[in-house]
Amino acid sequence: MARIVMKFGGTSMAGTERIRRVANIVRAQAAKGDQVAVVVSAMAGETDRLVNFCREANPLYDPAEYDVVVASGEQVTSGLLALTLQALGCKARSWLGWQLPIHTIEAHAKARVESIDSNVLIASLEAGEIAVIPGFQGLSEDNRVTTLGRGGSDTSAVAVAAAIKADRCDIYTDVDGVYTTDPRIVAKARKQKAVTYEEMLELASVGAKVLQTRSVGLAMKEKVRVQVLSSFIGEGAPPADDLPGTMIVSDEEMDDLVEKGLMERQLVTGIAHDKNEAKVILTRVPDRPGAVANIFEPLAAASINVDMIIQNVGRDKGETDVTFTVPQSDLARAQALLEDRRDAIGFNRIITDSKIAKISVVGVGMKSHAGVASSMFRALSERGINIQAISTSEIKISVMIDEDETELAVRVLHTAYGLDAVS
Ligand code: ADP
Ligand code: ASP
Numbered sequence: 001m002a003r004i005v006m007k008f009g010g011t012s013m014a015g016t017e018r019i020r021r022v023a024n025i026v027r028a029q030a031a032k033g034d035q036v037a038v039v040v041s042a043m044a045g046e047t048d049r050l051v052n053f054c055r056e057a058n059p060l061y062d063p064a065e066y067d068v069v070v071a072s073g074e075q076v077t078s079g080l081l082a083l084t085l086q087a088l089g090c091k092a093r094s095w096l097g098w099q100l101p102i103h104t105i106e107a108h109a110k111a112r113v114e115s116i117d118s119n120v121l122i123a124s125l126e127a128g129e130i131a132v133i134p135g136f137q138g139l140s141e142d143n144r145v146t147t148l149g150r151g152g153s154d155t156s157a158v159a160v161a162a163a164i165k166a167d168r169c170d171i172y173t174d175v176d177g178v179y180t181t182d183p184r185i186v187a188k189a190r191k192q193k194a195v196t197y198e199e200m201l202e203l204a205s206v207g208a209k210v211l212q213t214r215s216v217g218l219a220m221k222e223k224v225r226v227q228v229l230s231s232f233i234g235e236g237a238p239p240a241d242d243l244p245g246t247m248i249v250s251d252e253e254m255d256d257l258v259e260k261g262l263m264e265r266q267l268v269t270g271i272a273h274d275k276n277e278a279k280v281i282l283t284r285v286p287d288r289p290g291a292v293a294n295i296f297e298p299l300a301a302a303s304i305n306v307d308m309i310i311q312n313v314g315r316d317k318g319e320t321d322v323t324f325t326v327p328q329s330d331l332a333r334a335q336a337l338l339e340d341r342r343d344a345i346g347f348n349r350i351i352t353d354s355k356i357a358k359i360s361v362v363g364v365g366m367k368s369h370a371g372v373a374s375s376m377f378r379a380l381s382e383r384g385i386n387i388q389a390i391s392t393s394e395i396k397i398s399v400m401i402d403e404d405e406t407e408l409a410v411r412v413l414h415t416a417y418g419l420d421a422v423s
């Protein structure tokens, strides 16, 4: 007997027919004698629809009320899956975020899970009941509904797995594993048998949305075994224990797989893109100590994450332009905050541009090999793609480019690093 958390994403839950397919997969796992907790997303497109309602109601919406609205999508699917499982003769019930509860910090729309009261959940599993838990939602200390940021059901699943000490957390989605890049953009992307936590963390943080970044960080910290696999499988498909998904593994396990010839060591593990950032340029900022702090302190205080930052070379009059990126969803708030402080910061204009994309190449091989960045710049320049900003970490290089060139850039780099599958 194993204890398994099964998470199903939006495409897998989109409509009663698909929910029935999910229910069958869950029933098969439970029929093996395993204890099963299921975490579900809202139906595909539903969260976007709810976010739009919030924007229409009030462009500078209160994140606490936004959470009340957007958390509702998962309430619907968790109830529907419990109903469908019951129709198949399984004992199942839903547990909403506030009922368990899943305690989170108060940062609405981007809350972090602090703890989950797992006793009732474990008791229910031990009584042979399938627990269906809406992903994405939690409860703040002051008793208000919170959500974990877009894609947050992955994190709910890993948090539940850690809390109930599950043997595995299976993330069922609409692709059958983690690929060298988004297989919807590059047809020649290759599926990986295994990816290390560190690489997956970096890939997720730069836009490979197959797993939410926080879910990978949490899995790494809590040592949760995570597998990514497809929910679009036929009736007679093998159980998840034997399915060829992608396993997220420790460095030691990866060394083992390489030694056994099951994985190849690659310089670049994957390429990711992110179209959800926006560029902000503040012109003619005073070129003196404290000026940049005046810009970024209010953004940090408002929990707005700034990513790439460039401070241009100062002009003659002791002024400089400062360029940076923020999530598009925070752009309106960032702009309003900076406008409010125009005099204190002392800038001239705010120019914003949402039509940018960040392309990143990730691989632990970069720690020990030079030349990965220069190959990237060369490959992009040969296709006439202009780089507007660059940032790096130990195992990643990112560039900011025009959004229209995203797909081309990803394809070019995938080929340049020798990642294309041989057909
Ligand atoms: P879910 O609704 O199941 O949570 P998501 O849409 O959040 O699914 O994530 C799955 C999607 O992630 C895939 O459909 C794919 O387009 C995208 N994706 C991006 N990068 C990768 C990658 N490297 N490997 C696999 N899928 C990726
Ligand atoms: N429904 C939420 C979203 O679309 C959470 C999730 O699906 O993971 O972001």
Ligand code: MG
Pocket (backbone or CB within 6 Å): 009, 151, 154, 209, 210, 211, 212
């Ligand atoms: Mg997702």
